[in-house]
Amino acid sequence: MNPTVLITGASQGIGKAAAILFAQKGYNLVLAARNYDRLLAFAQQLEEQGHSTLAMSTDVRDSEQVKGLVERAIAQYGSIDVLVNNAGIYTSGPTEDYSLEDWHQIVDTNLWGYIHTIHAVLPHLIAQKSGTIINVVSIGGKVPLPYLVPYSTSKFAVTGLTKALTSELSPKGITVCGIYPSIIKSDFLERAIFCGKDAADVNDRRQQVEQVLAVPGIEKPEDVAKAIWEAVKHQRTEVLVGSATVSLVAHRLVPDLMQWVIRRTFKGRE
Numbered sequence: 001m002n003p004t005v006l007i008t009g010a011s012q013g014i015g016k017a018a019a020i021l022f023a024q025k026g027y028n029l030v031l032a033a034r035n036y037d038r039l040l041a042f043a044q045q046l047e048e049q050g051h052s053t054l055a056m057s058t059d060v061r062d063s064e065q066v067k068g069l070v071e072r073a074i075a076q077y078g079s080i081d082v083l084v085n086n087a088g089i090y091t092s093g094p095t096e097d098y099s100l101e102d103w104h105q106i107v108d109t110n111l112w113g114y115i116h117t118i119h120a121v122l123p124h125l126i127a128q129k130s131g132t133i134i135n136v137v138s139i140g141g142k143v144p145l146p147y148l149v150p151y152s153t154s155k156f157a158v159t160g161l162t163k164a165l166t167s168e169l170s171p172k173g174i175t176v177c178g179i180y181p182s183i184i185k186s187d188f189l190e191r192a193i194f195c196g197k198d199a200a201d202v203n204d205r206r207q208q209v210e211q212v213l214a215v216p217g218i219e220k221p222e223d224v225a226k227a228i229w230e231a232v233k234h235q236r237t238e239v240l241v242g243s244a245t246v247s248l249v250a251h252r253l254v255p256d257l258m259q260w261v262i263r264r265t266f267k268g269r270e
Helices: 013-026 037-047 065-078 100-128 149-172 199-213 221-234 244-253 254-267
Strands: 004-008 026-032 051-057 082-085 131-136 174-180 239-240
Touching: 004 013, 004 065, 004 100, 004 174, 013 026, 013 037, 013 221, 026 037, 026 065, 026 244, 037 051, 037 221, 065 100, 082 100, 082 221, 100 131, 100 174, 131 221, 149 174, 174 221, 199 221, 221 239, 239 244, 244 254
Parallel strands: 004 026, 004 082, 026 051, 082 131, 131 174, 174 239
Antiparallel strands: none
16 A cells, blocks of 8 residues: 655645655655645646546635544545645745734644644554654744744744654654755745835845845755655755755854844845
């Protein structure tokens, strides 16, 4: 019987690239995303290529939707062997300009979305005494990112969640791994939240990220997908992707300089 992977945020970017790679490795695919039309079109492509796929519209902020997703996956495939937590929202702006609604949307997706899937899947993994939980985090979960405070807050929390779970679950046969990429050349700007002093500031912040994404050498979703697969294959508990290693080393060696550079990069029109 083929193993099964459940991937959130699977309709585009890292989640889509991971689904393609796991399909090539012979996994059954359980794909979740809010944009069901896009997700269904992707799932149909995989089915036409001979891959077994279950696609479900799921908002990971809703614990009941996540619970239904996991129950349906186990009913169809009998088990879940790998969970890839990937759904997330990027944000940029001065902290004082974020509304509480913005904070909730970011934290509820980036942190609670991961908690919801883990809570739903974990009893099954413990019962079968095996499995892998992959949390796609961000270098923003290791290096403080001024002007991305809600985002960095959620990612530092996921780092803590991942490390604590690793310690608790490894004796039970369950591997938990954090994947740490830097900015990725994907279409995450579709759902990003930008705040600023005025409309021009907001537009500048968006254009700033677009310019970074246009720089040659920026990692691609496929790079993160390969890191996820290597983590599953070799039961790793932490993987830094590409340039994230440079960012972390710089933060540890020259933290004040690193923070000055990040502030200069993201402060906008202040």
